[in-house]
Amino acid sequence: MDRCVVLVDAGYLLGAAASLLAGEPSRPRIAVDHAALIQALRERAEADTGCDLLRIYWFDGAPDRVPQPEHRRLRVMPRVTVRLGALTRSDGRWAQKGVDAAMHAELTELARNRACADIVLVTGDGDLLPGLMSAKEHGVAVHLWAVQAADGDYNQSEDLVAEADERRVLDRAWITRAVRLSDAPPGDAPRVATRPEIAAILAAPHREGPGGRPGPAARPLPVTAVESVGEGPAPEGGSAAGTRNGAARSAEDPDAPPAPRDGAAPAPRGVPTPKDLASLGRPAPSGHSGSVSAPTATLRWSSDRGWVDRGAPEEPPEIASLPMLSQLTTAEQRWADREEDITAVSGDPFEVGQVFARRWAERLGTTAHLDRLSAEYPRIPHRIDGELLRYAARFGLLAHKDDQIDEQDRYAIRAGFWRELDARTDTERAS
Secondary structure (H helix, E strand, O other), X not given: OOEEEEEEEHXXXXXXXXXXXXXXXXXXXXXXXXXXXHHHHHHHHHHHHOOEEEEEEEEXXXXXXXXXXXXXXXXXXXXXXXXXXXXXXXXOEEEEEOHHHHHHHHHHHHHHOOOOOEEEEEOOOXXXXXXXXXXXXXXXXEEEEEEOOOOOOOOOOHHHHHHOOEEEEEOHHHHOOOEEEOOOOOOOOOOOOOOHHHHHHHHOOOOEOHHHOEOOOOOOOOOOOOEEOOOOOOOOOOOHHHHHHHHHHHHHOOOOOXXXXXXXXXXXXXXXXXXXXXXXXOOOOOOOOOOOOOOOOOEEEEOOOEXXXXXXXXXXXXXXXXXXXXXXXXXXXXXXXXXXXXXXXXXXXXXXXXXXXXXXXXXXXXXXXXXXXXXXXXXXXXXXXXXXXXXXXXXXXXXXXXXXXXXXHHHHHHHHHHHHHHHHHOOOOOO
């Protein structure tokens, strides 16, 4: 049958492209226009084989085989089928599992069923050699494509190269039609909040704290962004009250960090959570006198049980009663939202927050709620904030980070949420 099929090992294609453009095989170093890349693959395959394209199979790894934003976009493109293997982390490096086996199975099955006349392989893995040989024995012409190596040498198995019927090198000019260097920092380096909206949330002055004094501003200090479900020591503040509380807790919990000695620099405060922000300016619970306990980080996420909040402070009734997005969404809107998420939302944390806020604001039907919530900045009601984090989880913002939302991602999600609401209430925040 005069059709061609393209089998793409995404780990090889994008890793080799990153090596060529950035000098290291780190996919975060590059930004990929997947629509342009798929179109370029189709045009080149049809030109090289002289056959119409049947399908492009995109093989890639994903944590727990959960589709990431790029996979969600790819699998709704015409003539594209996504096959996912597992992605595991070992010794600080990501490794694909099951991708080679899936490519081998697809290659041999297509050839055995005579589904196509030509197969294009974009890979460098020698483990596919038996499948390549089997395809040839079934009368299929096998084309092997390589990405230009950064050092001018081979980046493919020599046995695979020797056995292929036709070979082609995708050079730098071809690669850069759809791939460019990313602006993101290399590797796993901590990302810096470059958006002024994030800086505004971190530096936002809060309402008066206990005793009529202004409450402290939230500061970006190192702490686990979202704690796993379970008990553990909570971060302490740098106040005298926090030091006393820390000393008392150390006696109860030997694993808690020791309290600073007199004259020593106070221990760094934890990144404030919605509970911390909401507790500022609230009266102390009855029965407590003297020092006020430092706020504790209790925002937790479990991929199995969802968002959990323990011991959250009481919110004003008008804020606690704000409807959630799910309560404002019809079945038809839910279907349309899912379509938009798959085809139009990139998964950028800031954009995720904007999309969520836009839907919520449009379905409220009144601006009174928006004005009321705007006055609570930068605090987001607990129920809505939890729903926002669950929505963000759909875009893989948890799966590749041990089921925890990265600290900078959290701030970007909430900054996007506030930017959208501010645009609707004509509010300007000082950055």
